[in-house]
Amino acid sequence: MSKTESARRSKPSVADRLGRIKERWFINEPALLLVVSTHELTPNLRIRGFRCGMGRIEYNLSDAQALSDAELETALKAETIRIMFRHPYRYPPRNASVSYIASNITINELYDGLNLPYKAGDYWSEPKYKKQFFEFYYKALCELFNQESDGGSGQSDANAASQADGSPERSGSGQAPDRMAEGSDAELPSAEDLSQSDDSLSQADDGLSQSDEDLSQSDEDLSQADEDLSQAAEKTELWATDEYFDEKIKEQIQIILGNSKQWGTLSGQLISQLTADMKPVMNYKKVLSGFRASVLSDDRILTRFKPSRRYGNLTMGRRLEFTTSLLAGVDVSASVTDRELKAFFSAINAFFRYGIKNVDVQMFDSELKGRPVTVKKARKTVNITGRGGTSFQPVLNFFKENTKIYDGLIIFTDGYAPEPYVDARIKRRIVWICANKASYEAHKDWMTSRGRCCYID
Numbered sequence: 001m002s003k004t005e006s007a008r009r010s011k012p013s014v015a016d017r018l019g020r021i022k023e024r025w026f027i028n029e030p031a032l033l034l035v036v037s038t039h040e041l042t043p044n045l046r047i048r049g050f051r052c053g054m055g056r057i058e059y060n061l062s063d064a065q066a067l068s069d070a071e072l073e074t075a076l077k078a079e080t081i082r083i084m085f086r087h088p089y090r091y092p093p094r095n096a097s098v099s100y101i102a103s104n105i106t107i108n109e110l111y112d113g114l115n116l117p118y119k120a121g122d123y124w125s126e127p128k129y130k131k132q133f134f135e136f137y138y139k140a141l142c143e144l145f146n147q148e149s150d151g152g153s154g155q156s157d158a159n160a161a162s163q164a165d166g167s168p169e170r171s172g173s174g175q176a177p178d179r180m181a182e183g184s185d186a187e188l189p190s191a192e193d194l195s196q197s198d199d200s201l202s203q204a205d206d207g208l209s210q211s212d213e214d215l216s217q218s219d220e221d222l223s224q225a226d227e228d229l230s231q232a233a234e235k236t237e238l239w240a241t242d243e244y245f246d247e248k249i250k251e252q253i254q255i256i257l258g259n260s261k262q263w264g265t266l267s268g269q270l271i272s273q274l275t276a277d278m279k280p281v282m283n284y285k286k287v288l289s290g291f292r293a294s295v296l297s298d299d300r301i302l303t304r305f306k307p308s309r310r311y312g313n314l315t316m317g318r319r320l321e322f323t324t325s326l327l328a329g330v331d332v333s334a335s336v337t338d339r340e341l342k343a344f345f346s347a348i349n350a351f352f353r354y355g356i357k358n359v360d361v362q363m364f365d366s367e368l369k370g371r372p373v374t375v376k377k378a379r380k381t382v383n384i385t386g387r388g389g390t391s392f393q394p395v396l397n398f399f400k401e402n403t404k405i406y407d408g409l410i411i412f413t414d415g416y417a418p419e420p421y422v423d424a425r426i427k428r429r430i431v432w433i434c435a436n437k438a439s440y441e442a443h444k445d446w447m448t449s450r451g452r453c454c455y456i457d
Contacts, residue, residue, distance in 0.1 A: 053238025096236035331413035390417035415443035
């Protein structure tokens with residue numbers, strides 16, 4: 001038996017090496033051990049490297065065998081941290097490719113040395129993109145990919161339209177031969193004129209060359225974006241919304257949160273992000289419970305539990321219902337996307353499932369857009385006006401002037417506007433509902449000082 005074959009046979013299997021890593025984690029990384037124990041470690045020859053989802057952490061046997069013990073532990077640690085953030089179980093499969101890139105960027109920003117592809121610096125150079133959270137990167141990546149594809153086609157369409165309509169420069173160059181043919185008395189160009197013309201043509205060629213370089217760079221960027229999404233697609237085949245595993249991992253995180261000594265080498269920022277992710281998202285029932293009025297409505301309901309004052313128990317009595325009158329301020333400024341507006345009105349429609357009989361909807365941007373519209377049942381379509389700048393002051397002033405009519409104000413917004421003045425007497429009756437977690441994180445400090453604050457997931 002050769003030395004090479006003997007060494008190969010004596011080398012532990014990948015399963016044994018992974019088992020030893022988990023044994024070391026029992027002492028050094030108890031938090032990671034708790035989470036990785038919720039998943040089955042499974043070889044898969046069809047994939048490259050590691051991936052996770054559907055209760056499994058899959059790995060390519062050959063790729064894993066080629067890794068050193070330290071590299072194998074790093075690969076397993078990266079997928080375990082991804083599971084801790086519940087990325088494979090919280091996001092729809094149709095967005096999974098972009099989610100995977102955003103997931104890697106988030107993990108790379110919060111934990112050094114994992115060697116995952118895709119870092120914030122690969123896409124952005126601004127400091128504001130450092131140490132952010134998943135939703136922030138996900139939204140930024142969607143905007144980035146859309147801008148790249150739209151920008152390329154937009155430039156091409158503009159050039160095509162210019163050529164089809166005939167720009168002034170093109171018309172001028174086309175008329176020069178006609179002027180020369182009008183008569184024999186036309187003056188011939190001098191040598192100096194010809195020299196200046198050559199210089200102009202040379203400058204034009206330089207401009208075209210630079211334009212070709214820009215287009216080539218744009219094509220390379222688009223190609224890289226397509227390649228990134230293609231590679232991410234394989235890694236996210238197991239990703240799907242799964243409430244069972246989502247709750248299972250939450251239980252483990254709650255156990256870890258109860259004992260600070262279990263965090264091991266996880267950074268403070270990563271722990272803070274995990275803790276923030278454990279906070280519940282917008283709960284419509286809790287929001288509405290803050291606006292339960294103590295005012296009687298005009299609705300009278302017959303009931304046998306309350307005897308009639310005139311006829312006693314022989315006739316049903318009447319009781320008055322407690323109801324809530326809400327004003328919903330909807331930010332329709334240009335910074336709010338159509339998708340976010342759809343989420344706003346979906347939330348308003350949900351109010352009717354929790355006992356609210358009508359909601360007055362007041363759209364606004366930098367000013368109020370018309371009068372409030374009373375909505376008495378869920379609607380499928382709503383006419384949107386506005387799409388200008390944003391100011392919260394007009395809708396807050398309107399609510400203050402009509403506090404006898406409305407029990408509470410709910411403002412749906414992305415938060416990007418000057419901080420408004422809120423009278424201390426009405427701030428406890430205001431709820432700010434942000435379009436997503438990114439806008440919530442950006443504005444929660446000043447919003448919570450002017451009412452309650454939550455966001456739509």
